[in-house]
Amino acid sequence: MTEFIPKNLPIPQTIETIKVLKKTISANRALAKLNGVAKIIPNQAILINSLVLQEAKDSSEIENIITTHDELYRASIDISNITNEAKEVQNYSFALLKGFDLVKENHLLLKKYIVKIQEELEQNGAGVRCQSGTNLKNAQTGEVVFTPPQNYETIQNLLDNLEKFINEPNDNDPLVNMAIIHYQFESIHPFYDGNGRTGRIINILYLILKGLLDIPILYLSRYIIKNKNDYYRLLQEVRTKDALEEWILYMLDGVEQTSIETINLVEGINNLMEKTTDEVKEKLPKIYSKDLIEILFMHPYTKIDFLVDKLGITRQTASKYLKELEHLEIMKSIQIKNSKYFINSQLFAMLQKGI
Ligand SMILES: Nc1ncnc2c1ncn2[C@@H]1O[C@H](COP(=O)(O)OP(=O)(O)OP(=O)(O)O)[C@@H](O)[C@H]1O
Numbered sequence: 001m002t003e004f005i006p007k008n009l010p011i012p013q014t015i016e017t018i019k020v021l022k023k024t025i026s027a028n029r030a031l032a033k034l035n036g037v038a039k040i041i042p043n044q045a046i047l048i049n050s051l052v053l054q055e056a057k058d059s060s061e062i063e064n065i066i067t068t069h070d071e072l073y074r075a076s077i078d079i080s081n082i083t084n085e086a087k088e089v090q091n092y093s094f095a096l097l098k099g100f101d102l103v104k105e106n107h108l109l110l111k112k113y114i115v116k117i118q119e120e121l122e123q124n125g126a127g128v129r130c131q132s133g134t135n136l137k138n139a140q141t142g143e144v145v146f147t148p149p150q151n152y153e154t155i156q157n158l159l160d161n162l163e164k165f166i167n168e169p170n171d172n173d174p175l176v177n178m179a180i181i182h183y184q185f186e187s188i189h190p191f192y193d194g195n196g197r198t199g200r201i202i203n204i205l206y207l208i209l210k211g212l213l214d215i216p217i218l219y220l221s222r223y224i225i226k227n228k229n230d231y232y233r234l235l236q237e238v239r240t241k242d243a244l245e246e247w248i249l250y251m252l253d254g255v256e257q258t259s260i261e262t263i264n265l266v267e268g269i270n271n272l273m274e275k276t277t278d279e280v281k282e283k284l285p286k287i288y289s290k291d292l293i294e295i296l297f298m299h300p301y302t303k304i305d306f307l308v309d310k311l312g313i314t315r316q317t318a319s320k321y322l323k324e325l326e327h328l329e330i331m332k333s334i335q336i337k338n339s340k341y342f343i344n345s346q347l348f349a350m351l352q353k354g355i
């Protein structure tokens with residue numbers, strides 16, 4: 001099969017059709033609401049932490065790297081003996097957070113950052129493809145559906161063009177651009193592996209870059225899993241049928257649906273935090289502090305060390321606090337090997353369900 005070389009951006013034809021424009025309005029509205037609602041959570045790290053892990057799990061699942069929430073949460077607080085899958089999912093969240101820092105600091109999303117993100121994700125320095133032979137195959141039939149550019153220089157030139165498109169202003173709605181960028185990136189397919197996941201990280205970073213979101217909390221992977229056949233089909237049909245409008249509408253719908261779901265989740269977490277605050281204030285006034293509540297929500301699993309470090313108390317006191325919280329059934333203790341962990345079960349359940 002001959003290779004497909006995507007055209008340089010911008011795309012010459014009109015892409016903001018009436019249908020697309022209509023959908024950008026509702027998608028932007030939902031996204032702006034999410035960005036606002038996120039601010040009700042007093043410590044933004046709480047949301048970043050929990051939602052990044054969720055996204056890492058979902059995005060990796062598209063690649064058939066399956067973890068359970070439990071494995072994942074344990075892995076993320078360094079419990080030994082984690083599975084390879086959990087390790088890969090963890091790499092995804094490190095890669096995403098690294099990208100977030102780079103974009104926040106530099107107000108740019110450069111090619112070299114994208115290379116760094118993929119390196120972090122795959123934990124190898126292979127970089128941009130310089131040997132031919134990469135094909136995309138249909139997972140069921142093994143048939144080659146798409147051969148991306150094979151020549152190193154062609155790939156680099158296309159990436160330079162994409163970098164320009166990402167960072168220089170244009171008149172399109174940023175959400176429309178995000179869809180175009182994702183298509184273009186996946187079609188360049190610059191790496192040997194991890195292109196899908198890197199591309200999905202670029203989506204969120206682009207929204208940060210354009211100021212649509214302050215923190216990385218809109219994750220489309222759950223939507224993509226639910227609509228996975230459409231994801232592959234529509235990407236393909238932009239190439240084979242020039243069906244850009246359908247692809248853009250698919251992505252806009254993803255932004256809208258996911259924003260609405262995430263708003264519910266953020267509100268759910270906020271309500272639970274308030275409820276927990278009230279309960280601890282009333283029943284355990286001696287141990288209550290705003291910081292304590294935040295620690296319990298920073299991660300579904302809490303260790304005695306977290307309290308020691310963040311509250312500046314002794315291990316003995318920290319352990320007493322957690323026991324009292326367990327007594328109120330706010331936390332549930334589990335023993336893993338030689339260590340004791342305390343689970344915020346309601347938060348755990350909420351994140352698992354994704355509301
Ligand atoms: N026909 C296609 N045209 C363009 N891109 C495609 C096509 N089919 C699949 N893709 C993209 O290629 C990705 C898979 O590539 P790769 O294996 O390098 O990435 P990954 O991150 O390891 O995998 P995954 O996306 O499955 O997690 C898909 O997620 C999708 O984004």
Ligand SMILES: [Mg+2]
Nearest residue numbers: 063193194195
């Ligand atoms: Mg892969």
